[in-house]
Amino acid sequence: MEKVKNNIQRNSNIELLRIICMLFIIGGHIIKFGFKMDYDHLLPFGGFDYIVQHILYGIFVIAVNVFVLISGYFGIKLNFGKLLRIESLVLCYSIPFFLILLFTHHGIIGSISYLFPTLSSEFWFVSTYMVLCLVAPFLNVLVKRLNKIQLRALLVGLYCVFYIWAIFCYALNLRQLQGDFGGVLLTSLYYT
Template identity: 45%
Template structure:
């Protein structure tokens, strides 16, 4: 999520808008997948109208994680410890608030423990994996720079076949996965990062923005149709293609990224909102946040086209509210954080001497 910008150049708002859109997708996906939890009804055609509509919307949202990593790979992750430590401050602030709430209000000590050490416990799995990616990014950057274009292409094609092709084939036959993390691990993140680096270094086949958008939409509809077909055959809700290491999701992330790459504009408000992207994820993606959103918006009572609100209306509201919370936190604690950060930097420099 915290992709680097091009030094002192003015940030291209198209990528900032993509980051915001992906976070809206994350929120929408959580509202559908964890809030509504619409079951597959084998007595109805394709599981029922609500199920079909929810799967279609969720399939558009699921590209968010892969796209975030593509953005990071495209711009490259630099060794910016100030930024990493500030991310830690934000994570710990909200995570510890959740832990305090669970202990004081819910009287739940055991369930609060993962929020005390959120990265180690993998409570925010994306951040845990992203911090690991930050650690290995210098090696991935060197690999991308040292490889010839031909070798780079061959490595990526090999990874596409072994990691994504094999996973998708096993999903179809319900076989055990070769890498059982369903894409939520450092292997998938590293490959996506390298794909982003390749696009930055060598570009990609140049088509119009409408072409990439059309392929993205068409591929998503194809994925949903195949899932519904397999669901009818197997008599249960087949959703395996929605895992972030399926060939459908990975290719869709690339198409969506390339669509926004063709856009070029600057908007200070878009850039400002994108700054709060990570905090929006932390604030809403926890037991307290998701349960609150489920109850507040009566998600389990949404049916038919009402489900569309979970993607079009609710996520922007959640994003704005969470951004206001983060703005307030930074206003109150930025000076304190800078003091702590300065002390850490001075201590680190003195240890080096």
């Protein structure tokens, strides 16, 4: 397989932005799952705490897309050794979960997804990253061969499918093509 040459030099400002994004991702998880506020039907818009939590999470969640955009800008290359190391690390975390769930009230059906965490998308970001790494060589070739008009048309089409259509489906409570609105995969396409 041919390696894509990338003459882009790393920039300390971009690395600082990447670190800030990591902190925002951690903060977003703390806000979303650590301070879970229930919607209060008696208060307007669910209550002040509920509104603040969702506004903050909305600000922090953009860090995931920025982080992937930075990675795509510097080039995501297929490296099976790196993917295997990530998979083994994920298994180190998921196998204890599997055993705990297996021997509690969840049984085999409720815990089997932790034996195959990447395939079952139990940890969605790892699964999305794996797919992105597998697809990146093809996307690199595609982006190099398309002219500006074709690339813009592709991006607008994907934007309509994964964002506009997803918002429409969400508003009408319909099934979506992809549960996370395609945010990570789509935003990285432009810079891959």
